[in-house]
Amino acid sequence: MTFYDDRKGFGFIRPDQGGQDVYFRRDVFGISNDLAPAKGIRVKFSAIPNKKGFTATRIEAAQ
Secondary structure, eight states: OOEEETTTTEEEEOOTTOSSOEEEEGGGBOOBTTBOOOTTOOEEEEEEEOSSSEEEEEEEEOO
């Protein structure tokens, strides 16, 4: 995760394989007791195309 704004509830993920960062909103983040959105954490995700690139549709902790 390269950026997260807790106040606004959105952020960006940089894919391991490179390419454009993926936009996400807090509501698609699989928040658990030990994980919350924060810059630098590793996640796995699914994304769909949007007008400016990609939007994450599901995010969870990387194992």
